[in-house]
Amino acid sequence: MAAKSFDLIVIGAGPGGYVAAIRGAQLGLSVAIVEREHLGGICLNWGCIPTKALLRSSEVFHLMQRASEFGLKADNIGYDLEAVVKRSRKVAGQLSGGIGHLMKKNKVSVFMGAATLAGKGKVSVKSKDGEETLTAKNIVLATGARARNLPGLEADGKRVWMYKDALQPPHMPKKLLVIGSGAIGIEFASFYNTLGADTTVVEVMDRILPVEDEEISKFAKKQFEKQGMKIMQKAVVNQLDRADDKVTAHIETGGKVTKHEFDTVISAVGIVGNVEDLGLEDLGVKVDRTHVVTDEYCRTGVEGLYAIGDIAGAPWLAHKASHEGVMVAELIAGQHAHPVKPESIAGCTYCHPQVASVGYTEAKAKELGFDVKVGRFPFIGNGKAIALGEPEGMIKTVFDAKTGELLGAHMVGAEVTELIQGYVVGRQLETTEEDLMNTVFPHPTLSEMMHESVLDAYGRVIHM
Structure with missing residues (x-):
């Protein structure tokens, strides 16, 4: 079967990839996008959007508990976790469907399957219907990243969760341990703590939200503690002993290890770039600690091959990926493009x-x-x-x-x-x-x- 030919192929349909595809199409390029799982990527389906829907529910619940302060009456306040999760999934589904519509509207050819670089300018797509080859002078890698799994702290979906489990919880945690206090860890800690879980956050650095200004971190910590959260800084979880109904965490602080029991653990210890099985090595693409090395214009050093978003390194933010997608599409179309400056990108954390x-x-x-x-x-x-x-x-x-x-x-x-x-x-x-x-x-x-x-x-x- 003859290979299908395009001006631009985008691998990955998250906020970097789908935006690159749309901008490329707007500029008159023929564009294909390959996605192995969901249009919208992690952000729309399992990240930015559904977490904000959950946090909105916990914010409203928190306000309901404060009704009397506002001269209002609300008795027997409660929540239905299943319904909260259902709303979150519905919001994610609505937006993911919207991306499909945008692809059609912009005449972007969508291929659902796993992509591999089969050589320069060649992409092989494996789907349930078989395998096909696409060709293009320009290819954009936008394969994103996934949660880091530390040895001994791996998620099992029952008592030890990753973000996906925390978004569709098998049970409501009573006593929760959150490992990591970056944006993802703190948002889940905030959500479950507001709903009544006895929450402990462990951070290896000397303060929570370590990328933020020190004064802000301290202020936030004080507020979280006021809400009943326990925060352990300069602390490491060495091991988790798992039982059917509980997890015993070995937590080291100041050289001393103490054991603590929880019924649920959420691991949020950073991310790993999705660089495997793409055929990067054969093309000589440089990878450093699971991230593709690029210049300021997202060029990989291999002619016609670009990398944007999480796979191309920090800051790991959807809006950075989208802007890089636009820049790369404009570059490919021969326009004057401006590099994205990391220090001009805002970071937002939706805790309370x-x-x-x-x-x-x-x-x-x-x-x-x-x-x-x-x-x-x-x-x-x-x-x-x-x-x-x-x-x-x-x-x-x-x-x-x-x-x-x-x-x-x-x-x-x-x-x-x-x-x-x-x-x-x-x-x-x-x-x-x-x-x-x-x-x-x-x-x-x-x-x-x-x-x-x-x-x-x-x-x-x-x-x-």
């Missing part, structure tokens, strides 16, 4: 309280040799935050003292995942403190705290 940041932390800015001016503003000084009943939080801004450039912004509190974009746009437009000070922020909004934090960095704060 939310955490969001962009750019350099205060420590990183100093380490890079900047003389900094730092401003802070607490939620308790903001009328809207108090009216919402969300007075716990803070916004921190870091400026270059010499030029007034906004180097970084860090937030913890209600809705900060939506607020952060204001600073992201500011950084993209190369804003200075003067521009931000002269901007009129609407009242009463949470965004006013962004203004006040800037003013504070320059000794001009009004409401504090």
Whole structure:
């Protein structure tokens, strides 16, 4: 059978791959996309989207418990975990179906099956109906990543879970251990803790949310502990002894090992790039610690072969993958493309309280040799935050003292995942403190705290 020929083949239909396919098609390229499991990838089906649906349910449940504070009555408050999960799956399903529609609309040929690079410009696709060969001058690898399984801490789906198990739990945890306090670990800890699980988080680094600014990490930790979470930092889970109804964790802190019993464990200790069985070695593609090595334009060094998203390394964020997808499609179509700068990409964590940041932390800015001016503003000084009943939080801004450039912004509190974009746009437009000070922020909004934090960095704060 003759090989089907395209201008561009994308391997993987997650937020990097499907976006690259759409942009390529918009620019007049003939495009094929190969996906072995679900259109939308992990993000839509087992990651970003269904977790936010779960967290929304726990947020509403939390608010229902606070009804009397708002002058409202809600008796016999409870939840149906099965129904909560069902809603989450429905949301994911709706969006995954939407990707299929977008592929049709943009005339992208979809091949459901496992792809292998069969040589330069050649992709072999194995599906339940057999095998076929596709050819293209340009191929984009967007195969994503999966959860890291540490020896001895492997998931079994019963008592020890990965994110997929935690999204469709076989039971409601009573006593939960979460290993890892990055975004995924903290979001699940927050969800199950809010629903009443006695939750312990173990983090190997010296603080939770280790990529965040230190002040934000400390603030978040205090809030989590107020909600009843136990947090163990500089701690390692050495081993898990499994029984039918419980797991005994051997946790080492300060050289001493203690045993703790749990009925459920969630492992969230990082990710591994999906680089296996693609035929990368035969083509001479460089792989470093399960990630494909690329230049700033996502080129692999093999002519016509690109890698985007999680497989191409940190930051492991859907929006980074999508932007790289657009950039690569534009590059292939002969347009002038701009590389994606990691320090201009915001990170958002949807725990309670939310955490969001962009750019350099205060420590990183100093380490890079900047003389900094730092401003802070607490939620308790903001009328809207108090009216919402969300007075716990803070916004921190870091400026270059010499030029007034906004180097970084860090937030913890209600809705900060939506607020952060204001600073992201500011950084993209190369804003200075003067521009931000002269901007009129609407009242009463949470965004006013962004203004006040800037003013504070320059000794001009009004409401504090």
